[in-house]
Amino acid sequence: MNITREEINHLAELSNFDLESQEKEALSGDLENIIKYISELDSLDTEGVEPTYQVFEMENIWREDEIKAQDADRAALLKTAPELHNKPGVEDYQLKVPKVL
Amino acid sequence: MKIADKTTSAVSMVKEALEKAKQYEDYHIFVSLNEENALKKAKEIDEKIARGENPGLLAGVPYALKDNFLSEEGNTTASSKILEPFHAPITATAVEKLEKEGAIMLGRVNLDSFAHGSSTENSYFGPTKNSKDKTRVAGGSSGGSAVSVALDIVQFATGTDTGGSIRQPASFNGVYGFKPTYGTISRYGVVAMASSLDCVGFFASDPEDIDLLMTICSGQDPKDQTTLPDFYDQQIGDPRRAIRVMRAGSPGAELGEGAPSDDSWGSTQQDPNTPATSQFAAQKIGIVKDFDKGLSPEIKQAYEQEIETLKEQGYEIVELDMPTLKYALPVYYIIQPAEVASNLSRHDGIRYGFRAENIESLEDIYGKSRSEGFMPENKRRIMIGNFVLSSGFYDAYFLKAAKARTLIIKEYDEAFEKCDFILTPVSPNPAFKLGEKVSDPLSMYMEDVLSVPLNLAGLPGLAFPVGKTADGLDLGLQLVGPRRSDKRLLTFAKELKEQK
Numbered sequence: 001m002n003i004t005r006e007e008i009n010h011l012a013e014l015s016n017f018d019l020e021s022q023e024k025e026a027l028s029g030d031l032e033n034i035i036k037y038i039s040e041l042d043s044l045d046t047e048g049v050e051p052t053y054q055v056f057e058m059e060n061i062w063r064e065d066e067i068k069a070q071d072a073d074r075a076a077l078l079k080t081a082p083e084l085h086n087k088p089g090v091e092d093y094q095l096k097v098p099k100v101l
Numbered sequence: 102m103k104i105a106d107k108t109t110s111a112v113s114m115v116k117e118a119l120e121k122a123k124q125y126e127d128y129h130i131f132v133s134l135n136e137e138n139a140l141k142k143a144k145e146i147d148e149k150i151a152r153g154e155n156p157g158l159l160a161g162v163p164y165a166l167k168d169n170f171l172s173e174e175g176n177t178t179a180s181s182k183i184l185e186p187f188h189a190p191i192t193a194t195a196v197e198k199l200e201k202e203g204a205i206m207l208g209r210v211n212l213d214s215f216a217h218g219s220s221t222e223n224s225y226f227g228p229t230k231n232s233k234d235k236t237r238v239a240g241g242s243s244g245g246s247a248v249s250v251a252l253d254i255v256q257f258a259t260g261t262d263t264g265g266s267i268r269q270p271a272s273f274n275g276v277y278g279f280k281p282t283y284g285t286i287s288r289y290g291v292v293a294m295a296s297s298l299d300c301v302g303f304f305a306s307d308p309e310d311i312d313l314l315m316t317i318c319s320g321q322d323p324k325d326q327t328t329l330p331d332f333y334d335q336q337i338g339d340p341r342r343a344i345r346v347m348r349a350g351s352p353g354a355e356l357g358e359g360a361p362s363d364d365s366w367g368s369t370q371q372d373p374n375t376p377a378t379s380q381f382a383a384q385k386i387g388i389v390k391d392f393d394k395g396l397s398p399e400i401k402q403a404y405e406q407e408i409e410t411l412k413e414q415g416y417e418i419v420e421l422d423m424p425t426l427k428y429a430l431p432v433y434y435i436i437q438p439a440e441v442a443s444n445l446s447r448h449d450g451i452r453y454g455f456r457a458e459n460i461e462s463l464e465d466i467y468g469k470s471r472s473e474g475f476m477p478e479n480k481r482r483i484m485i486g487n488f489v490l491s492s493g494f495y496d497a498y499f500l501k502a503a504k505a506r507t508l509i510i511k512e513y514d515e516a517f518e519k520c521d522f523i524l525t526p527v528s529p530n531p532a533f534k535l536g537e538k539v540s541d542p543l544s545m546y547m548e549d550v551l552s553v554p555l556n557l558a559g560l561p562g563l564a565f566p567v568g569k570t571a572d573g574l575d576l577g578l579q580l581v582g583p584r585r586s587d588k589r590l591l592t593f594a595k596e597l598k599e600q601k
Contacts, residue, residue: 014487015442016449017480018468030481033543035488038431038498044505051503052510054297055283055559056327072190080187080453084460095451097463 001035003028102256102310104160104203107150111143111161111205118163118207121254128230128252130245132168133175134208139163142205149203157203158317164199165249165258168209169216169292172196179292180224181214183448183455183474193290194325195259195301195318202317207255210245214476215445216266216294218242219528219548222539223478230535232274233573237532240270243304247274250304251575257305257314261291263298264433265527265552268564271304272527272577275566278304279311279591282584283559284329286315287322295440296327298433298556308563308594315587332585382593386411387421387520392551397530403567403576404526411524414600419520425508429554432509434546435489435502436557441479442486448474481542510558513583522593523581526551527564531574552579561587563594 008024008031019027074093081089084096105111119136149156166172169179171189178184196206213223221244222228229244231237232251239248246258247270260267262280271278279302286301293299303314319333388408393401412418450456450470457469475483489498516523528548538545555562564579582590 011484011487011491014491015480015483016446016467016471017475017484018465018472019480023472023477023480026477027481027484030542031484031488034434034481034485034546037543037546038435038485038489038502041428041431041435041498041501041505044425044428044501044508046501046504046508049504049507051500052506053503054327055510055557056329058329061326071192076190077452080190082186082450082454082456084456089451089456097451097466098460100463 001032001039003032003035102159102162102313104158104162105143105146105150105156106160109161111146111150111156111203112140114161115139115143115163115205115207118254121252122208122249125252125254128232128235128239128248129227130165130210130229130248130252130254131208132178132180132211132226132245135174135206136208138174139205139207142200146203146205157201158313159199160203162204162257163207163255164204165208165210165246165255166196166206167212167243167246167259167261169212169261170196170259171290171292172206174206175209177292178209178225179215180212180226181474181476181479182225183450183470184292184453185225185455187454189290191290194287194322196290198318199259199314210243210249210258211239212245212266213242213478215292215441215479216242216261216263217441217476217478217482219265219269219545220533220535220539221245221270222535223476225476228535231532231574233569233575234532236534237574238273238535238537240273240528240532242266242270243278244270246304247271247276247278250274250276250306253306257303257310260302260304261294262300262302262556262562263294264437264549264556267302267304268527268562268577268579269548269552271564272566272579273532273575275569275575275577276304276306277308277311277566277594278302278564279308279315279587280556280562281315281319281333281587282329282561283556284327285319285333285561285585285587287318287320287325287328289322289324293444295437296444297440298437300556308565308591308598311563312588312591312595315591319587329585333587382589382596383416383521385417385419385520387419387516387523389426389523389525390420390422392426392525395529395550396526399531399570400526400529400576404524404578407524407567407578421516421519421523423512423516425505425512426554428505429509429557430546430550432502432505432557433549433553434485435498436506438482438486439490439499440486441482442484442490445475445479445483450474478542506557509554513555513558513560513581517583521582522586522590525579525581527577527579528552531570531576555581559584561585561590563590565594565597 220238229239243260251274
């Protein structure tokens with residue numbers, strides 16, 4: 001199948017990528033080849049077969065609904081946030097992002 | 102495993118390993134060395150030994166940590182730009198267990214970025230070189246792990262295996278590489294790639310060492326809901342005796358709701374750890390019809406030679422017809438990217454890791470950070486994943502692959518009714534040249550054709566060395582067992598090694 005420019009744009013959007021047009025070009029070719037290859041699966045008859053999503057074979061395990069101390073607390077987790085405009089990316093226990101609205 | 106004691110100090114072991122790591126710098130094995138911490142820990146081990154305290158089963162043993170395991174020692178980069186600045190606030194359960202037994206992390210080793218690849222060339226930091234030929238690839242994704250053991254810098258290394266990332270580099274470098282049954286070792290604190298396939302495992306030069314590491318690291322972990330109830334620990338020592346312990350102890354009883362009973366596992370009637378004969382861990386070895394097609398002459402010859410040797414040693418060779426396995430690679434390259442796309446969406450440039458500069462909007466943070474932070478192969482997989490999951494294509498690709506996966510599992514279940522283990526090559530070729538396949542993703546994927554089928558079924562697989570090509574490149578084969586046959590598989594590998 002052919003991957004159109006429109007489809008590449010759509011996939012880039014779904015993937016949250018900001019791609020240069022040269023990169024889009026290269027990706028279209030690669031993706032086309034890969035999709036052509038995985039389409040070989042068409043020739044396998046899977047009529048009436050149940051899908052498998054995991055090979056763990058366990059059901060849900062219940063536990064008491066109680067708060068347990070984790071390895072890292074809130075402060076330690078927030079420490080990993082990158083800077084924003086050369087300033088700390090965290091303020092008052094909150095992550096900072098550019099204006100949304 | 103050589104551990105520290107009164108005659109060999111942990112400090113001397115760590116110093117020697119650090120020297121070797123520096124001596125082999127041009128192989129580009131390490132992403133970062135843990136020099137200061139490692140020496141400090143070694144000193145503590147030596148003090149314990151001097152005081153007569155128990156220093157642990159891995160006292161002073163330096164090891165290499167694949168750089169997709171989180172720990173508070175150094176940054177966990179996953180060999181990517183997007184995680185390059187990431188200092189983890191937690192430690193992986195597997196790392197915790199190793200360190201508790203006195204093992205010392207010498208450094209973090211290279212991988213294909215986010216474990217996407219079969220050569221370590223997709224690393225943001227550049228490729229690791231093959232241990233026997235610096236113009237060739239180390240294999241991947243755990244290339245740094247394999248080469249660190251092959252060059253005897255460390256006694257063991259950790260790895261992760263989603264579609265062959267432990268076994269293929271092991272076979273490219275002449276060491277043992279083990280991928281356990283899905284769910285045997287906790288993945289808490291390991292960078293996720295494809296969650297229904299990812300497994301933690303090990304590299305070492307001896308199956309006995311891997312057995313010890315499995316004993317230490319396996320087990321159910323409350324922090325990872327996909328770990329199986331303990332089954333490896335109870336088999337320390339003689340596996341036959343251990344099975345009796347396991348049955349008498351009925352481990353399922355304490356596991357609470359949802360735990361499978363022993364009978365619910367696989368379709369084989371036999372307990373996966375019951376040896377096939379009274380003497381050895383295996384009697385019947387399966388070989389897959391048509392699996393020798395497309396092999397390089399040297400791999401083919403090594404494979405046929407191994408089959409002959411097994412026959413001479415009295416093992417029965419059973420030919421298996423497994424026609425669905427040829428679909429395993431396309432199935433894998435649908436399911437794996439789908440899960441990759443989902444798992445890697447967390448790398449948003451907001452909570453941790455790399456954030457692009459010149460950010461004006463929220464969309465910029467996502468779009469620019471991800472575009473600059475991921476390698477081309479990461480992007481291909483994420484986009485393929487989003488393609489097979491997107492509306493209009495979901496049924497034809499993802500759902501179809503999930504159904505095919507059921508058929509592959511069934512085919513393995515039936516195969517293990519006829520044999521104890523399956524013997525196959527790990528990859529169609531020995532280590533290829535650097536740059537040979539990296540610009541052609543599909544030809545790189547083809548390298549995984551023999552290693553991915555067992556991941557789809559969650560089975561354990563062991564790569565073991567079988568010799569060398571005329572040019573001195575390493576050749577490896579793999580043994581595949583039923584679910585939870587891990588201990589018996591390693592016991593069998595030990596028997597084979599002793600018979601050589």
